[in-house]
Amino acid sequence: EAQVTQNPRYLITVTGKKLTVTCSQNMNHEYMSWYRQDPGLGLRQIYYSMNVEVTDKGDVPEGYKVSRKEKRNFPLILESPSPNQTSLYFCASSLSGRSSYNEQFFGPGTRLTVL
Amino acid sequence: AQKITQTQPGMFVQEKEAVTLDCTYDTSDPSYGLFWYKQPSSGEMIFLIYQGSYDQQNATEGRYSLNFQKARKSANLVISASQLGDSAMYFCAMKSPGANSKLTFGKGITLSVRP
Numbered sequence: 001e002a003q004v005t006q007n008p009r010y011l012i013t014v015t016g017k018k019l020t021v022t023c024s025q026n027m028n029h030e031y032m033s034w035y036r037q038d039p040g041l042g043l044r045q046i047y048y049s050m051n052v053e054v055t056d057k058g059d060v061p062e063g064y065k066v067s068r069k070e071k072r073n074f075p076l077i078l079e080s081p082s083p084n085q086t087s088l089y090f091c092a093s094s095l096s097g098r099s100s101y102n103e104q105f106f107g108p109g110t111r112l113t114v115l
Numbered sequence: 116a117q118k119i120t121q122t123q124p125g126m127f128v129q130e131k132e133a134v135t136l137d138c139t140y141d142t143s144d145p146s147y148g149l150f151w152y153k154q155p156s157s158g159e160m161i162f163l164i165y166q167g168s169y170d171q172q173n174a175t176e177g178r179y180s181l182n183f184q185k186a187r188k189s190a191n192l193v194i195s196a197s198q199l200g201d202s203a204m205y206f207c208a209m210k211s212p213g214a215n216s217k218l219t220f221g222k223g224i225t226l227s228v229r230p
Contacts (some may be wrong), residue, residue: 104150109158
């Protein structure tokens with residue numbers, strides 16, 4: 001089944017404790033992206049990757065890191081989480097980042113709480 | 116810069132009736148794509164329908180249709196014969212081609228279907 005998977009689905013952590021949210025897709029997509037969703041703000045892009053070893057900042061990159069060593073994986077790293085990073089996180093992928101046509105497929109979401 | 120506006124407050128509709136969810140957008144790109152996503156209470160993002168800026172006809176997918184008025188920069192979602200399972204948050208999003216064809220999301224509209 002074609003899908004985007006994220007782990008963990010739920011995470012409660014404390015300020016300053018490094019964490020990684022994994023994202024993997026099995027559709028051989030070139031483009032991958034991370035979004036965060038906050039009430040009243042919709043979804044905002046954190047980082048994106050056009051292909052392996054190519055990553056760049058989105059609209060709200062502060063406090064996050066990413067890597068794209070393999071085509072299928074795009075982990076999101078919070079080196080020192082803070083309470084304002086409490087949010088619902090989505091990983092998404094699409095065939096190509098350059099076309100306006102390609103649908104983005106979303107993972108199931110990761111609900112993160114930072115105490 | 117791209118912008119999506121969804122200003123309707125929470126919407127209510129009677130089961131089996133049709134409902135229109137409003138979306139206006141702003142972009143200077145001649146080529147773009149418009150998407151609608153559904154987010155039920157479980158949190159996942161479900162793709163509903165797509166409309167390309169050069170498409171001559173309005174998109175339809177089952178009970179979903181998109182009322183695309185390019186001159187007015189509006190892309191309203193019409194759900195016919197509402198079902199209880201349609202109760203969810205609905206997001207309008209736009210994507211332009213380019214180095215980062217990210218999805219720009221509106222803030223969403225909550226739809227409640229009454230039995």
